[in-house]
Amino acid sequence: MELKAARTSHAGRAAGLPVENETAGDATRVVVIVPHVTRRGGGEGGVRRSPEARLDEAIGLVLAIDLKLVGSALIGLSQVRPATYLGSGKVEEIAELVKAEEAGLVFVDAPLSPVQQRNLEKAFAAKVIDRTALILEIFGQRARTKEGVLQVELAHLNYQRSRLVRSWTHLERQRGGFGFLGGPGETQIEADRRLIGDRILKIERELEQVKRTRALHRASRKKVPYPVVALVGYTNAGKSTLFNRLTRSDVMAQDLLFATLDPTLRAVQLPTGDKVILSDTVGFISDLPTQLVAAFRATLEEVIEADLILHVRDMAHEDADAQAHDVKGVLGDLDIDPEDDHRVIEVWNKIDRLDDESRAGLFNTAARREGDARPIPVSALTGEGMEPLLATISQRLSRERISLAIDLDAADGGNLSWLYRHSEVLERREDGEGRLHLAVRVPPDRAEQIERRFGARRIARTAEG
Ligand SMILES: Nc1nc2c(ncn2[C@@H]2O[C@H](COP(=O)(O)OP(=O)(O)OP(=O)(O)O)[C@@H](O)[C@H]2O)c(=O)[nH]1
Ligand SMILES: [Mg+2]
Numbered sequence: 001m002e003l004k005a006a007r008t009s010h011a012g013r014a015a016g017l018p019v020e021n022e023t024a025g026d027a028t029r030v031v032v033i034v035p036h037v038t039r040r041g042g043g044e045g046g047v048r049r050s051p052e053a054r055l056d057e058a059i060g061l062v063l064a065i066d067l068k069l070v071g072s073a074l075i076g077l078s079q080v081r082p083a084t085y086l087g088s089g090k091v092e093e094i095a096e097l098v099k100a101e102e103a104g105l106v107f108v109d110a111p112l113s114p115v116q117q118r119n120l121e122k123a124f125a126a127k128v129i130d131r132t133a134l135i136l137e138i139f140g141q142r143a144r145t146k147e148g149v150l151q152v153e154l155a156h157l158n159y160q161r162s163r164l165v166r167s168w169t170h171l172e173r174q175r176g177g178f179g180f181l182g183g184p185g186e187t188q189i190e191a192d193r194r195l196i197g198d199r200i201l202k203i204e205r206e207l208e209q210v211k212r213t214r215a216l217h218r219a220s221r222k223k224v225p226y227p228v229v230a231l232v233g234y235t236n237a238g239k240s241t242l243f244n245r246l247t248r249s250d251v252m253a254q255d256l257l258f259a260t261l262d263p264t265l266r267a268v269q270l271p272t273g274d275k276v277i278l279s280d281t282v283g284f285i286s287d288l289p290t291q292l293v294a295a296f297r298a299t300l301e302e303v304i305e306a307d308l309i310l311h312v313r314d315m316a317h318e319d320a321d322a323q324a325h326d327v328k329g330v331l332g333d334l335d336i337d338p339e340d341d342h343r344v345i346e347v348w349n350k351i352d353r354l355d356d357e358s359r360a361g362l363f364n365t366a367a368r369r370e371g372d373a374r375p376i377p378v379s380a381l382t383g384e385g386m387e388p389l390l391a392t393i394s395q396r397l398s399r400e401r402i403s404l405a406i407d408l409d410a411a412d413g414g415n416l417s418w419l420y421r422h423s424e425v426l427e428r429r430e431d432g433e434g435r436l437h438l439a440v441r442v443p444p445d446r447a448e449q450i451e452r453r454f455g456a457r458r459i460a461r462t463a464e465g
Contacts, residue, residue, distance in 0.1 A: 025104035025126055031097060032072040034058050034109045035086060037079070049286070049322045051076070057257075057285075058109040060236070061131075064138045064257040070101040084123065085116045091123050098124045107134055111287070114163040132159055132289040138258050139292065147210045154203045155291040161196050214301070219420075226267065227397050228277045230303040232331065233312035234323040235283030238349040242312055242380035243280040246390075258283060265302070270394040271387070279306065286326040293333050304334050307443075308396055309344045315362060315377070316353035345392060346375035352382050372396075402447040404456040408436040415454070422446065 036051045055074050062069055075090055084091055085108065098106060105127050108120065112130040120128045129137070136156045143149040231239040240253035240260050247266040264280045279302040303309060309331075313324055324346075328338035338344060348366065351359055366375045376392055378385030403426065408415055410430055419425060419440060427439035439459060442450060450456050 025098065025102040027104035027127060028066070028068055029070045029101060029103040030062050030067045030105040030107055031070060031094065031101065031103045031126075032058050032062055032107045032109070033075060033086075033094060034073070035075045035077055038076045049319045053317075053319045054109065058107065060257045061109075061134055061138065062107055065141050067105065070103050071097050073097070083116065084119045085110060085112055086120075091120070095124050098126050105129065117163075131287055132291070135258075135285065135289055135292065142258055147207070147214070150203050150207050150210065151296055152292075154200065154207065155289065155294070155296075157196050157200050157203070158291045158294075159289065161193070161200070226275050226277050227307035227401070228265075228279060228302065228305065229268075229308045229310060229393060229397075230279045230281060230306035231310050231312055232281060232303055232327060233283060233347075233349075234314065234317075234327055235285050237283065237312045237314040237317075237323070238380045239283065239312045240280055242310075242347065242349065242378070243278060245380050245383060245386065247278055257285070270390055272394045272398075274394055274397070276308075276393065276397065279303070284327050284330045286322070288326075288330060293330060297334070300334055304336065307343075307401075308393060309336065310347050310393075311338075311344055312347045312349050312380075313375075314350050315348045316350040341372035342396075345396065347389065348375045348377040349380055351377045351384065352379040401441045402444055403439060403441045403459040404447060404450055405459050406438045406440060406450070406454045406456045408438065408454070410434045410436045412436075419450075423450065 032055070034051065034055045036054065051074050055072060059069060059072060073094065075086060077087060077090070081087060086094070094106070097103075103126055106120070106124050107129055109131050111132070112120070112128070117128050117130065136152065136159060139148075139152045140156065143152045231243055233239050235257045236255065238253075243249070243264070243266070244253055247268050249266055253260075260280055260282055265277055267275050268278045269275050281300065281303055282296060297304075311324070311327060311331075313320055313327075317323060331338040331344075336343075348362065351362065354362060363377055366377055369375065376385060376389045378389055401424075404423075406419070408419075411434070416436065419438065423440035423442045423446065425438060425440050427437075429437045431437065440450070440456075447456075447458070451458075
């Protein structure tokens, strides 16, 4: 194990931040511990990450909120100890580091059981949080819209309810957000259990309302025949930078994990003159807490319903493959087939960061992939590759959508509402004789269905999109 103390001043203390009774250190001074199990045979899923990259990411998570990193360690272990996760020797070493650095918080990047967490807190005389708790904390601080706030709170309550044996430390709110780093003290737990249940019900009801409003917005947007193109990808892959470049706007993009939380939508004009709506969303991360994926389903509905999905990848990252694997996993959770090349385009970003050789290799690999599976190498930073990207988007969208003419009985409300739900209604005209003439636009598989059901005719004129 390599224990590192970061060289920092004790500014937190000097600033007079409150110091907890139970812990010796300052709750904003954090030590990051990344355990990696060195068992032979490889991990689950088959995609390995380098321990160093995991440490970098863990540090990135801590720096994503205003915590001060005072030490970090990568710890190899041959097996997980039920009581403390880490072996006793390591626990002692870390305890010494925590003490020397006056850290009040230890982030252990692992799925700790409530018992392991409590035992480590005792051993370190500091608060201990695991990956899920830290990500929830970050999301809590980032949430801006009402929906985002509700979703994060719901995820957090579900997380808390699943671990209500926790106790011992009691931090006050210090850093805004929901004070998730706090959590209930021992005496509050029973009362909390009931309160949490009540609160969860209330939030779920509020979220339902927000969801209905969003669905209405989406439905009214659907009447405008602009396809939606959604950006997805690992956190920090460059989604917002690409969004800004394509829309010439100014969404917060920075070297910060989870810089974006709430979805942003903006219209973009393609070189063909067509308009699309581009949607920037929250980034994904490995071991994204399931509570969060569930909670963010509503936000991610933009993605779920998108006509086209751009999977933005940081190709300069050493774990690019593992990241892509994780992103595909989350897409799968959202019932999106990540291998559906008609709908998902891989955007290979940050090529400006590659040396000549890797760059040539990457272009080669891209060129060898067939047709729709071919990724588009770009640099959102320099703007390289934007033209091919935009061209691919328009080509894919126009090809994928077929316009149909349909005649209906004007009194046939059932079929009319079915069409509104399952197609983009471009035109609607009632003649004097009780007939309704519609023009709709749909993907090819749906076109066949509609042709069979309604005896619809293809309109050649608009098929070129
Ligand atoms: N060199 C280089 N840096 C890039 C490129 N695209 C993005 N970046 C940088 O990568 C960092 C993350 O970019 P963002 O656009 O915020 O990434 P994101 O995917 O929106 O991240 P989250 O919202 O945190 O999930 C920023 O520092 C960007 O300047 C690129 O093409 N080349
Ligand atoms: Mg972003």
